[in-house]
Amino acid sequence: MKLCEIVKIMDEIAPPELACPGDPVGLHVGDPGQEIERIAVTVDATPRVIGEAVRRRVELIITHHPLTYTPLSSVRTDIYPQSLIYRIVSAKMALFAAHTNFDVAPGGINDALCSRLGIRDAEILEPTVNESLFKLAVFVPEESVESVRDAIFKAYPGKIGNYSHCSFASPGMGTFKPLPGAEPHIGVVGEMERVQEMRLEVLVAQDSLHSVISAMTAAHPYEEVAYDVYPLKNEGAKYGLGRIGALQKPMSFDGFCEMVRDVLDAEDARVSGNPDSIIERVAVMGGTGGSVMELVRSRGADAYVTGEVRHHEALHAQAIGLNLVEATHFATERPGMVDLAPRLYDRLSESGVSVVYMDDKMIEE
Template sequence: MPATCREIIAIMEALAPPELAAEWDNVGLLLGDPQKEVRRVLVALDVTHEVAEEAAARGANLIISHHPLFFRPWKHLRFDRSSGDLVRRLVQGDIMVYSAHTNLDAANLGVSYHLAVRLGLENIEILVPTYREKYYKLVTFVPEEAEGRVRDALGAAGAGWIGNYSHCTFRTLGTGTFLPLAGTSPYIGQEGKLEEVKEYRLETILPRERLPEVLQALINAHPYEEVAYDVYPLANEGPAQGIGRLGRLPQAVSLHEWALAVKKELGCERITVVGDPDRKIRQVAVCGGAGSEVMEKAVAKGADVLVTGDLKYHEARRALDLGLAVIDGGHFATERVIVPALVAYLQEELQEREVMVLEAQKEREPWRVL
């Protein structure tokens, strides 16, 4: 069976949670109905006229893009202008648009991670941590015969995950008391009679973002008419997510040699390089898109070179002052690596559904080299 747009959104937000997005960003479903069925998805870096035309030609009714269709607020929607005409074509073609932007930049398996992998880096780590997940402790009280069912439901909903371990809980046997009042229908006991029951105190940990789903799973699986539970905020923090990646080359090479390798691997029409071409480099920082803001952090972490895009004149001067080499492969080329990665991810997640995931073929670098 096909998937709904909402189900595909859930798959995307498991990879790139919206809370990772910058405050100024605009991510999520930007055009369309979350309840609508989706049979074909087109994944692209940008939502352009060419991409919209390709989606229509290939029968895709959902475009998943990295760059948002709507970035800054629009004051009007005029069909005699390019942007307005694009929206009209999407609406008339019944094509929805979902965008994951800075949240996909910061995600563990996001843009810069795949850029680092594509360039063959080893020992990859986050360059600039920007977010750490907050945790809650959930405690509930379950009769003996229902403990296994409730525990499994909590684990399936996302509770009890610690590193590479799932379904982590702790239980203590005790005695629960309650008095069913008039109008109740107790699972155990009788109305008007004080009851004592052997119960497990079951406790587990969960990320803050999973709390609604976990509580609903608890209520659905628990046999009691009224479920008792406590939720405690914890000082524990989850693994970091953030901008850019740092890694090492298998062996040191010259900046000139590495720049040519980057150009070939990313398919750049041109690259620009800051630094001595004969300099030996091995520790590499990468930041897909416009990454000049991470230069100081890259230097602090021992990077010899930064691979990024959109480097401006004065930023190049600053890189020289910092002693950091920079390879500017362009915004498009350093981010386009995420498109085939997203296609593979969605194909894996949707393999049991009647949904075809396609990679956009018609989008191109906006610059032309003369």
């Protein structure tokens, strides 16, 4: 399968528009036309991971963290991270990063963290994106409605809540007169034409509007496609960082900390709080999450699990009586990347592409 096709699938799993401003997600290294047979998924493209990828003849490394966050002035073998990029290019591998967009995305870093910790009915902790919606109305001859509708839904699923492929069609009479130079699908140049048409309506998210219109016009039989686009005030899907929900079974904070260390393999986790307090409602944020202590407390969390916090942020949690588990940056983001590997494999296996997860802990010296 070509790299550009895999990039498209990754953009469906972790849409780049969900990334925080300035976050350099996406394809960092590689030829979009390269054929890919072996993929390695990891949290970080470390020297050991890159070496193992070379040994396994991997063509694409998908990381959570980008190797570089700013443009490079050179690619030298004696400066980090340029040396690693040079090594990736020399091995003819590609490098792709799904960072804050995968933190935010459904089924991403924070949802995987909830799954591991047994948190149910999880909600978004800190909303970051509210999807803007548009109504697309296109006028189609009756015999072409299904083909145009199918083309639209291939570009965007037409979701309303828990339903997809939602549309509405109403009949009407279309009129037009082809002018000199036109090549009409129906009718004759210079003569008024009346055609039984359908007004086909669908909801489209703003970020998909251009691709939907392109797919629609390509499938439409008319030389000139008549369509309208209306901005809507309907609330679209919400996305955001972190999650908050209820434990399947309440437990003491001491017992909760033991469970977190066990399921996340986070022996180095640091904790602060009352060991005897009962934990029912838990907030999580993979990676760095020290800036939202007040938000976590205001949402009624009894405990907060994140990857790392600054000293004054830990003091803030203590001051407001918030039980805190700092489970390390890597341990809170690893589950999401572990889960990504089989998700990708399910999408790519029929094309003969293998997908494995690897990190420094798994690779022998």
